Amino acid sequence: MKHLLSTTLTLTALASSYAAAEKVATPIPIGIAVAQTSNTALLGQEQVIGARFAEKYINARGGINGTPIKLVFQDTGGDEAGAINAFQNLITKDKVVGIVGPTLSQQAFSADPIADRAKVPVVGPSNTAKGIPQIGNFVARVSAPVSVVAPNAIRTALRLDPKIKKVAVLYAQNDAFSTSETGTFQQTAKDQGLTVSTVQKFLTTDSDFTTQVTAVLNADVDLVIVSGLANDGGNLVKQLRQLGYKGSIIGGNGLNTSNMFPVCQQYCDGIIIAQAYSPAQPSANNQLFVKEYSAQYKKAPPQFAAQAFTGVQVVVDALKVIDRKKKLGEWELADLRVALNTQILVGKYSTPLGAISFDKEGELQQADFYVAQIKMKDAKTGSFVFLK
Numbered sequence: 001m002k003h004l005l006s007t008t009l010t011l012t013a014l015a016s017s018y019a020a021a022e023k024v025a026t027p028i029p030i031g032i033a034v035a036q037t038s039n040t041a042l043l044g045q046e047q048v049i050g051a052r053f054a055e056k057y058i059n060a061r062g063g064i065n066g067t068p069i070k071l072v073f074q075d076t077g078g079d080e081a082g083a084i085n086a087f088q089n090l091i092t093k094d095k096v097v098g099i100v101g102p103t104l105s106q107q108a109f110s111a112d113p114i115a116d117r118a119k120v121p122v123v124g125p126s127n128t129a130k131g132i133p134q135i136g137n138f139v140a141r142v143s144a145p146v147s148v149v150a151p152n153a154i155r156t157a158l159r160l161d162p163k164i165k166k167v168a169v170l171y172a173q174n175d176a177f178s179t180s181e182t183g184t185f186q187q188t189a190k191d192q193g194l195t196v197s198t199v200q201k202f203l204t205t206d207s208d209f210t211t212q213v214t215a216v217l218n219a220d221v222d223l224v225i226v227s228g229l230a231n232d233g234g235n236l237v238k239q240l241r242q243l244g245y246k247g248s249i250i251g252g253n254g255l256n257t258s259n260m261f262p263v264c265q266q267y268c269d270g271i272i273i274a275q276a277y278s279p280a281q282p283s284a285n286n287q288l289f290v291k292e293y294s295a296q297y298k299k300a301p302p303q304f305a306a307q308a309f310t311g312v313q314v315v316v317d318a319l320k321v322i323d324r325k326k327k328l329g330e331w332e333l334a335d336l337r338v339a340l341n342t343q344i345l346v347g348k349y350s351t352p353l354g355a356i357s358f359d360k361e362g363e364l365q366q367a368d369f370y371v372a373q374i375k376m377k378d379a380k381t382g383s384f385v386f387l388k
């Protein structure tokens with residue numbers, strides 16, 4: 001028995017020393033865990049484009065001091081299980097140095113703790129719920145939280161229509177971000193002297209919103225604020241208009257994609273959405289990014305693509321600093337992951353979002369925010385028009 005026990009111990013020690021001796025692969029593998037399938041892919045698609053564009057853009061400029069990067073994609077789907085699975089694959093199978101992902105805050109609250117325990121840095125590209133950086137030491141984000149982004153939409157709506165008095169607020173109660181964002185919207189509405197006449201709940205899986213729309217119409221409001229995701233949010237807006245609602249509409253961060261246009265079609269017209277990114281942001285880095293992105297995709301970069309690009313850039317910029325002190329090829333993977341996390345948090349970055357950095361907890365420090373309004377040309381084509 002004693003003999004058996006010591007054999008087991010020896011094997012365990014061997015296994016862990018083997019893991020500890022593992023070097024970093026070249027090209028340098030960076031994990032991208034976003035939604036490539038499910039309704040959440042309406043948002044995730046733009047993130048895939050932004051990340052892929054970052055890989056090309058960065059490698060064309062010499063990668064990490066001459067060493068190329070290689071993005072490893074693992075599809076998270078739209079739920080927690082998918083995100084956990086993607087994170088586990090990236091950490092143990094693909095042996096990435098860090099992860100950009102997942103798409104939803106709802107997924108981050110389940111998957112990020114796994115990376116945190118494995119000491120693998122996570123940069124959230126779009127998680128905007130309150131409490132994301134606080135998940136753990138290895139979690140940061142390049143997506144500004146609802147508390148700083150969402151209020152801009154209400155202030156702009158009031159500037160466009162100063163007569164707004166009564167508000168209906170709707171939110172997806174099964175989604176962590178939507179629940180967080182509606183809190184900010186409701187508080188801001190009250191702070192601005194508005195009356196919140198009704199609060200309606202729905203699910204991100206709903207497609208029939210008759211009950212909620214009826215309640216909104218009965219409340220006779222002049223502003224409707226929706227916190228949900230792209231498919232449910234798009235259907236909700238469409239049904240609001242079809243059943244006769246004529247007032248202003250604010251959509252939250254989950255509706256911030258032109259991939260919603262096929263859902264709400266011409267009824268998307270007029271939706272006001274706060275933006276954490278603008279193609280007009282004047283920094284030289286952003287203007288070069290916009291020029292090359294627009295040349296490739298024939299349209300300006302949307303927020304989710306710009307944030308995903310920024311997530312990859314942050315990881316790469318931090319790796320460049322580390323590589324200058326000790327070549328990445330000489331690092332053991334586990335040590336590099338820890339060093340990368342430390343460097344991410346102390347670095348300063350010139351990105352498409354402007355100059356950014358992080359606080360000690362990994363919360364984003366960003367200066368500029370914007371508001372845009374959807375303008376539909378017809379049932380299929382439309383654009384986000386940035387408001388002054």
Ligand code: VAL
Nearest residue numbers: 104105127128177254
């Ligand atoms: N920002 C949202 C979230 O944190 C979505 C729209 C990606 O879940």
